[in-house]
Amino acid sequence: MTAAGPAVSQAIAPAGQPVDAPVAALLLHGYGSNEHDLTALASTLPGALPWYSLRAPLATPNGGAAWFPISTPGSPDPAPVAAATDAIWEWVDAQLGAGTRIVPIGFSQGGLMATQLLRTRPERVAATAVLAGFVQAAPQPADDLLVSTRPPAFWGRGDADGVIAGPAVDRTALWLPAHTTLEQHVYPGLGHGIAAQEADDLRRFLSTVPPGAELTATTPPAPSPAAP
Numbered sequence: 001m002t003a004a005g006p007a008v009s010q011a012i013a014p015a016g017q018p019v020d021a022p023v024a025a026l027l028l029h030g031y032g033s034n035e036h037d038l039t040a041l042a043s044t045l046p047g048a049l050p051w052y053s054l055r056a057p058l059a060t061p062n063g064g065a066a067w068f069p070i071s072t073p074g075s076p077d078p079a080p081v082a083a084a085t086d087a088i089w090e091w092v093d094a095q096l097g098a099g100t101r102i103v104p105i106g107f108s109q110g111g112l113m114a115t116q117l118l119r120t121r122p123e124r125v126a127a128t129a130v131l132a133g134f135v136q137a138a139p140q141p142a143d144d145l146l147v148s149t150r151p152p153a154f155w156g157r158g159d160a161d162g163v164i165a166g167p168a169v170d171r172t173a174l175w176l177p178a179h180t181t182l183e184q185h186v187y188p189g190l191g192h193g194i195a196a197q198e199a200d201d202l203r204r205f206l207s208t209v210p211p212g213a214e215l216t217a218t219t220p221p222a223p224s225p226a227a228p
Helices: 039-044 078-095 109-120 143-149 166-179 196-208
Strands: 023-028 051-054 101-107 128-131 152-158 181-187
Touching (some): 023 078, 023 109, 039 196, 051 078, 078 109, 101 109, 109 128, 109 143, 143 166, 181 196
Parallel strands (some): 023 051, 023 101, 128 152, 152 181
């Protein structure tokens, strides 16, 4: 990222978390939302897993934030996506320990960013969760490696989601099984949001993937706000 590029300047987290934990979760909100939107998902995390909820670097007209501008729905311009990816990694490198692996959990546009982290520096990613999100079409540096390593990933979406374009869903349905060990859920009647059942499924998924047997989920999940 250049000096003129976007930067992640705001994040929230519980007080007293260790910055050098073996694994930490990153919550990545959707377009027009903010760093507070996905904090309800903290209840899905294994009990000892630190978490950080990041605010995207671009301002939107409604007072929220975005990771990248919307051009063609479901097919963003690769350049601002790459800049946002660099911005998140810059934050991770500055704020977390060098040995800390991350579990990016992203909703909608944030879901795409979660996959970007996986596709650029997979050695730093313990698992990936995509909630009502998608992958971009442009090839990424680690795509070939991921075909052989197949790290764990979770993809949840509603079958009534009218926000994510059909071609983006189709693209994601091809890419994720070919590059990850995928747990996929499609929720009947769910639009562009996160259902309580999805949060419960995510909790179970996360309890199996972070390194360390002591990381077990103990808190019942709560549904996240259905922000875009």
